[in-house]
């Protein structure tokens with residue numbers, strides 16, 4: 001739970017102030033009246049007898065027995081240093097500022113974070129208000145966490161000394177609170193505001209009784225008594241009237257409450273809350289919290305699972321305040337308020353579906369997270385953490401439960417079935433072939449769409465398509481190439497490839513043919529040839545085989561036509577996703593009866609009206625795939641494991 005596995009307490013101070021006696025008194029519960037040794041052996045207190053349940057080492061130091069080298073080493077090893085003085089001896093107080101504090105700063109650096117506690121021993125010998133002597137020192141040195149007075153002889157405040165020392169390590173005030181300003185530090189405020197936003201499940205700016213109870217249960221594993229709830233609200237209201245509204249706690253009230261905890265020395269309460277939400281001692285979210293280790297083997301991909309979609313949908317609904325089914329720029333801003341930066345630039349809106357104002361809608365939003373999960377799953381994990389997945393979905397250990405790692409694609413090929421839900425199609429073709437248009441067609445936009453800003457165009461678009469009656473995600477990735485370019489292994493890494501040429505430009509098909517022969521003829525990745533700009537006049541391609549002849553001789557599906565004018569044609573995207581979902585059309589899968597059926601349909605179906613344009617080019621292979629409907633899903637899809645959120 002804590003960043004510390006154990007706590008090491010070092011006792012320093014002038015000779016004969018009672019360091020060794022303090023330690024011996026703590027362990028034996030009685031004051032050693034007889035001679036004490038110069039130095040007590042290092043002792044380790046087992047976790048179950050310490051108030052904070054962590055193993056605690058207590059280390060004595062004696063100038064008489066030990067040299068400077070050991071002293072410096074011990075200062076470096078210590079988690080907290082107690083400087084002991086005798087309240088009855090002024091020179092032991094003087095050496096706090098003249099010797100011990102400068103020594104610690106010299107050893108650890110002026111800005112060190114090792115807390116220091118001033119311990120005034122032998123209180124049985126002095127007057128009771130000697131603490132006043134050390135208060136000025138405390139104000140001058142930020143590293144001093146607390147001052148305590150005690151007496152080894154009278155057994156007074158002994159365990160308190162060690163308790164405060166332990167607490168200074170485990171729950172330091174430094175990062176939380178500025179004693180000078182009597183205020184929470186900015187970093188702490190920011191963390192508590194994020195926590196408030198996560199806990200405010202309905203996003204109305206107020207923690208109501210339900211939300212407060214949940215908060216209490218999640219952070220402290222105990223429900224709050226109704227009376228206690230009312231008491232808390234009453235205290236806040238009394239001190240700061242705008243802290244309570246509609247019988248709930250506002251953000252101001254929430255921050256005030258924590259200020260109060262800290263001012264009353266109960267900062268462990270605030271720390272418990274902060275740690276629950278992933279913060280370390282420096283108020284940074286821990287790596288373990290942001291990016292729990294996820295193993296993704298070779299050939300596997302990452303998708304959002306049921307819980308991931310459920311949580312992200314809740315998140316969308318929480319921030320869609322006007323319930324118009326889309327996130328306005330302001331709504332988006334407040335959704336990402338729990339994150340360090342706003343990660344979505346205008347290109348996100350170009351990559352997925354939006355409403356008529358260009359604002360991301362639920363479908364586009366889920367598509368965007370699906371895209372992120374496929375391409376950069378750690379980023380999804382990180383944002384799920386910022387959004388408070390662990391808090392909201394408390395039954396699940398961490399945000400890994402939101403992610404599905406698919407099995408190796410090779411196994412899919414062998415078993416001839418896939419459980420994947422998300423497929424990537426790389427769209428390869430010469431510059432100007434029509435790829436960008438084709439990508440935007442997937443999200444039902446054309447390039448002359450008024451909301452489309454060319455400078456923000458993404459090389460990705462993502463949307464759902466129906467494959468045999470099942471909703472799947474298709475990611476299109478545009479790869480722009482010069483005719484001489486070689487494809488990289490990244491360019492080839494996809495589930496289906498779309499080779500695109502321009503029907504009106506004779507120099508565009510050759511590249512597709514070359515790429516097919518070079519990379520895809522003998523690969524398991526299915527490919528589809530797409531003839532773009534089919535509304536224009538087709539010309540003969542500068543290549544020995546015309547596209548349709550080429551497809552026929554290589555036994556791949558005939559060229560599909562695409563035009564960005566008129567109503568967008570969804571079929572072509574469905575075909576790409578279908579090829580991806582039934583990966584091996586060549587080779588082994590052909591023997592599979594269902595696959596054979598699909599393949600037959602792919603290669604020998606009725607001529608299409610659109611392809612009539614191509615009459616002058618080829619007569620032999622004008623066929624187009626049959627539209628594959630839901631009926632076919634029953635025949636073909638029976639062996640497929642399909643999941644859906």
Ligand code: GDP
Nearest residue numbers: 015016017018019020021036121122151152153
């Ligand atoms: P150290 O050199 O700091 O380790 O100090 P010691 O533990 O050896 O104690 C030095 C002397 O102070 C011993 O004679 C102790 O008995 C005495 N002493 C320690 N603590 C107290 C205390 O709380 N009250 C009084 N009156 N004497 C103490």
Ligand code: MG
Nearest residue numbers: 020038039062
């Ligand atoms: Mg000693």
